[in-house]
Structure formats: structure tokens, C-alpha cells
Amino acid sequence: MHRRTAPSLAASSKVVASRERRARRKVQNGNGMNRSSAKSNSALGYGQRILVLTVSLIVVILILVWIGAMFHLSTTTSQSDEGRVPSIRNNLLNDKPKIKKNTPVRPYDGSKNPYTSTALAQNPYLGWQPTLASSPLGSSFSWRQCFKADPKSDGTDQPAGCRENPNELGDAPTVKKDWIPDVTMVRTMAMYGKDKDGNPFPPPLSNELCENIGVTGGKNGDSNKQCLSQAMIHRTGPLTSETVSIVPSNHYEATASVQKGTIDVPAPKIMCLVYTMADAHANRIRGMRDTWAGGCNGFLAFSTESDPRLPTISLEHEGPESYDNMWQKVRSIWRFVGENYLDEFDWFFIGGDDLFVMPHNLKTYLASLVYKDGADPKTKEYFVGRRFAPGGRDPFNSGGAGYTLSQATLRKFLANMDDAQHCSANAHTSMEDVMIARCLTHLGIHYTDTRDANGRERFHPFAPGTHLHWQPPGPNEEADWYEEYNKEWGVLQGKDCCAPDSVSFHYVKKASMVRHMHALINSCDDTAE
Numbered sequence: 214m215h216r217r218t219a220p221s222l223a224a225s226s227k228v229v230a231s232r233e234r235r236a237r238r239k240v241q242n243g244n245g246m247n248r249s250s251a252k253s254n255s256a257l258g259y260g261q262r263i264l265v266l267t268v269s270l271i272v273v274i275l276i277l278v279w280i281g282a283m284f285h286l287s288t289t290t291s292q293s294d295e296g297r298v299p300s301i302r303n304n305l306l307n308d309k310p311k312i313k314k315n316t317p318v319r320p321y322d323g324s325k326n327p328y329t330s331t332a333l334a335q336n337p338y339l340g341w342q343p344t345l346a347s348s349p350l351g352s353s354f355s356w357r358q359c360f361k362a363d364p365k366s367d368g369t370d371q372p373a374g375c376r377e378n379p380n381e382l383g384d385a386p387t388v389k390k391d392w393i394p395d396v397t398m399v400r401t402m403a404m405y406g407k408d409k410d411g412n413p414f415p416p417p418l419s420n421e422l423c424e425n426i427g428v429t430g431g432k433n434g435d436s437n438k439q440c441l442s443q444a445m446i447h448r449t450g451p452l453t454s455e456t457v458s459i460v461p462s463n464h465y466e467a468t469a470s471v472q473k474g475t476i477d478v479p480a481p482k483i484m485c486l487v488y489t490m491a492d493a494h495a496n497r498i499r500g501m502r503d504t505w506a507g508g509c510n511g512f513l514a515f516s517t518e519s520d521p522r523l524p525t526i527s528l529e530h531e532g533p534e535s536y537d538n539m540w541q542k543v544r545s546i547w548r549f550v551g552e553n554y555l556d557e558f559d560w561f562f563i564g565g566d567d568l569f570v571m572p573h574n575l576k577t578y579l580a581s582l583v584y585k586d587g588a589d590p591k592t593k594e595y596f597v598g599r600r601f602a603p604g605g606r607d608p609f610n611s612g613g614a615g616y617t618l619s620q621a622t623l624r625k626f627l628a629n630m631d632d633a634q635h636c637s638a639n640a641h642t643s644m645e646d647v648m649i650a651r652c653l654t655h656l657g658i659h660y661t662d663t664r665d666a667n668g669r670e671r672f673h674p675f676a677p678g679t680h681l682h683w684q685p686p687g688p689n690e691e692a693d694w695y696e697e698y699n700k701e702w703g704v705l706q707g708k709d710c711c712a713p714d715s716v717s718f719h720y721v722k723k724a725s726m727v728r729h730m731h732a733l734i735n736s737c738d739d740t741a742e
Contacts, residue, residue: 343381394524440711444681484560511558523527545732575617669710673711
């Protein structure tokens with residue numbers, strides 16, 4: 214039997230060292246994992262860190278987007294709670310209001326055919342006009358027959374040839390609720406001189422309309438022609454002219470420092486607005502479209518029915534559609550114009566469907582006014598028309614004669630139009646001219662004296678013949694409101710009633726009379742009897 218001998222000291226030390234090395238490797242390799250596993254784990258840890266960072270960044274971005282959305286929603290809600298007009302007010306005061314992208318504003322110089330496929334795609338009614346119906350009477354048809362109709366007629370009783378029968382228009386095409394009319398359409402057609410089928414536009418007028426024609430078609434009693442002749446009322450230039458010849462000194466009480474003589478300047482851009490009803494489309498509105506409307510850079514009638522061919526548009530407004538609620542209708546007109554056309558025109562002229570207007574004369578006067586003042590209608594506030602002052606107080610411009618706001622005035626009115634106290638926002642009344650004058654007066658905007666250098670008026674609340682023959686009441690006669698409203702400056706009588714460069718006449722209710730006066734001003738000589 215052998216006895217095990219004790220190990221030597223050197224051997225014991227080697228064993229201990231070997232065990233320690235194995236122990237350290239186990240610790241370093243992670244509880245016995247081999248080196249390749251350790252390397253793999255190290256690479257996996259790096260990828261995980263990249264993934265974590267990427268996910269964190271995405272989360273941060275999503276949080277920021279969510280915060281932004283919540284802020285936008287809260288501010289939008291706040292604005293909507295304030296109502297529609299404060300938003301308009303902020304735009305008008307701080308910056309120009311945004312014109313809707315689909316607003317078809319198409320400047321046109323008359324040199325090329327405007328009826329391109331692109332233009333017709335935007336407005337398929339560009340270049341449209343009703344077919345000129347031939348009278349069954351043939352050559353024996355007389356325009357005098359057209360004057361016999363009741364002024365309130367919708368034209369159904371008018372014979373073919375008068376261009377007033379609603380059957381010649383047919384039903385109005387439907388439009389979308391958010392439709393924005395092409396207000397430059399009539400101007401474009403007038404400047405080109407033809408419709409899209411090659412027919413003359415405006416349609417030619419008969420030489421018969423140059424003769425003496427009374428209100429009911431007779432050969433006597435043509436007081437309107439008499440006034441135009443005696444007062445020497447004439448057009449200041451062709452309907453479609455882009456320039457005007459102004460006389461800056463031809464203003465009432467113009468100072469001696471104002472330049473004398475005639476100056477040619479670019480014509481200002483005006484938009485003509487007419488309030489009407491659907492039963493006037495075929496006669497009064499068509500009569501305007503066929504005559505003077507092409508002299509306006511923009512033309513739009515505000516009616517009870519939309520018709521993109523004319524064009525007319527129906528707008529919602531507070532209260533009923535009635536004469537006694539005219540103020541609310543006019544408020545809706547100004548709001549719509551401000552939202553869609555404010556920056557496209559220098560001036561905005563408004564009146565009823567019984568107006569006869571000479572747009573080139575209006576442009577000439579307005580250009581002369583701002584030249585005299587050294588002003589710009591985009592920044593200078595003007596309120597232009599025929600001023601009245603009942604009892605010498607609360608002056609206003611006659612709505613019947615039509616009045617004009619500069620772009621700056623309309624901008625300021627829009628920013629304050631819902632002021633119930635000073636701008637009568639909630640009033641239901643026919644006196645829209647009085648209401649807007651009170652609002653503008655509160656805003657520091659007063660009427661412009663539109664008389665010429667000789668004191669003759671340019672804007673007229675009656676037909677020409679009425680002004681020519683008007684006389685003040687005698688000592689024992691009832692007081693005359695017209696005299697009372699003009700007491701501050703008086704009324705010139707006879708041929709001095711009206712300036713030669715007059716702008717507008719009221720109470721021209723028949724479309725046939727509009728055509729008669731338009732012919733007298735634009736295409737007749739003085740020989741027709």
C-alpha cells in the first residue's frame with residue numbers, strides 16, 4: 214500500500230494560478246459565455262441604442278405636432294366664437310383681405326380674342342348674349358311700341374324686338390352655393406366688341422332711338438332728350454376707353470393753385486353694383502348690360518336669383534327681401550364685395566335698377582378729383598354722390614342717384630359695419646343711404662361736393678326732364694322736400710340743372726328709355742327729330 218505524498222509548493226502555486234485564471238475568464242465572459250457570444254451581444258446593444266434614439270425622436274416630433282394642432286384649434290375656436298365680422302375687421306385693419314383663389318378677375322385690353330378654351334373653362338358664359346328675337350312685324354316694327362309697357366312690367370307683355378321678354382332669356386343656369394361671379398365679363402365683351410359667336414356687342418341700336426320719343430312712345434314730350442340737349446350733356450370719352458381727359462380745375466370752389474387745362478391720365482377702375490329683383494332681369498338688367506354696363510370695369514347685379522350669364526347673384530341677409538329692409542340687403546352686398554373684390558378696383562359705385570349711368574363720365578370725374586387732391590383712392594377716403602341735408606343736418610348721399618366709395622372708404626366701413634350703435638347694424642329700414650352716411654360720418658368720412666366749377670350737379674336723383682323743368686313751390690304751395698334737402702346750397706334751374714359731364718340719372722325705369730338715352734349720348738347726332 215502506497216501512501217500519497219504531499220504536493221510540492223511549486224506545484225500548488227501553479228494550480229492556484231490556473232484556477233484563478235479560469236475564474237476571471239468566467240467573470241469577464243459573463244457567467245461562462247464564450248467570446249463570440251460576448252461580441253454579438255455588444256453589437257446588439259449598439260443597435261438597440263440607435264433604435265431607442267430614433268423612436269424617441271419620432272415621439273418628440275409627434276408631441277410637438279399635437280401641441281401645435283391643439284393651439285390652432287383653440288385659436289380657431291376663439292375666432293369663430295367672435296363671429297365672422299371681427300375676422301374681416303382684423304384682416305382689413307392689419308392687412309389686405311384675402312381674395313378667394315377662384316375669383317375670376319381677368320384684365321383684358323381688347324386686342325385678342327378673349328374666348329379661349331381656358332377662359333371659357335373658367336366661365337362658360339363669357340361671351341354669351343341672348344339671341345336677338347326678330348319682330349313678326351318685320352320692317353314695320355317700331356321701338357316706340359316698347360315704351361308703352363308699364364314700368365313695373367317684367368317684359369312678358371313686350372313685343373319681340375324690344376329685347377325685354379323673359380322668354381328670350383329662358384331659365385337661369387344653376388350655380389354652386391360658393392359661386393363667385395366673373396364681374397369683368399361684360400367689360401371684356403364690350404372691349405372686344407363681339408360675343409363668342411361673332412355678333413356685335415353691345416348689340417347695335419336703331420337710329421329710331423335718336424328721334425324724339427316721349428315716356429310712352431309719342432313723338433312729342435321728350436323732355437329727357439330736351440334736357441340732354443339744352444344742358445349739353447355729353448360723354449367724356451368712348452365707353453371702353455382706358456384713359457380719361459380731366460380738367461382738375463372743374464370743381465366747385467377749386468383753389469387758384471389747381472392746375473388749369475386738360476390732362477390725359479389712366480382711367481381708374483370702377484365696379485358698378487346694382488340691387489334688383491329677379492323679375493327685372495329680362496328688361497332693366499338686360500337693358501343695362503346691353504348699354505352702359507360695359508363701361509364699368511366690373512359689373513354685378515344683386516338680386517333674388519343668381520344668373521351667371523348677366524351676371525346676378527342672390528345673397529342671404531338678415532330679414533325679409535323687401536324695400537323696407539333695403540339696408541340689410543345693401544350691407545350684405547358690401548360684405549360680399551369686400552370679401553371678393555376689394556383689392557381689384559379703385560372705386561365702388563352702387564345704385565338701383567332704375568339708374569342710367571355714364572361710366573366714362575364717372576371715371577373722368579373721379580380721376581380729376583384725386584388728381585386735384587394729389588390723393589390715391591386706395592388710401593384716401595372718399596364718399597361721392599349727390600349730397601342731401603334735410604333741415605341742414607345729417608347729410609347723406611342720395612341712394613337714388615347712386616353713390617361711390619373709394620377703396621379706402623369701403624375698407625374702413627367693412628371693419629366697422631357691425632357696430633350696432635354707430636353703424637345701425639341691426640336696423641331694418643329702406644333708408645340705406647342715410648344709414649351708411651351716419652356710419653361714415655362717425656368714422657370721420659364726409660361727403661364730397663361733386664358740383665362743377667359753375668355749381669352744376671353731376672349726380673341726379675330724377676330723370677333728366679324732371680330736373681330741367683323743376684321749379685320751387687310758390688308762396689301758397691306745399692313745401693317741396695327736394696328744395697328742403699338742398700337748401701344749404703340751392704338748386705340751379707333750367708339748363709343749369711345738370712353739368713355737361715353728368716354721371717347718373719334716377720327714375721329711368723324703362724329699359725327702352727335706357728336704350729334711348731344711351732343712343733342719344735353715344736351714337737346720335739343733333740339732327741334726328
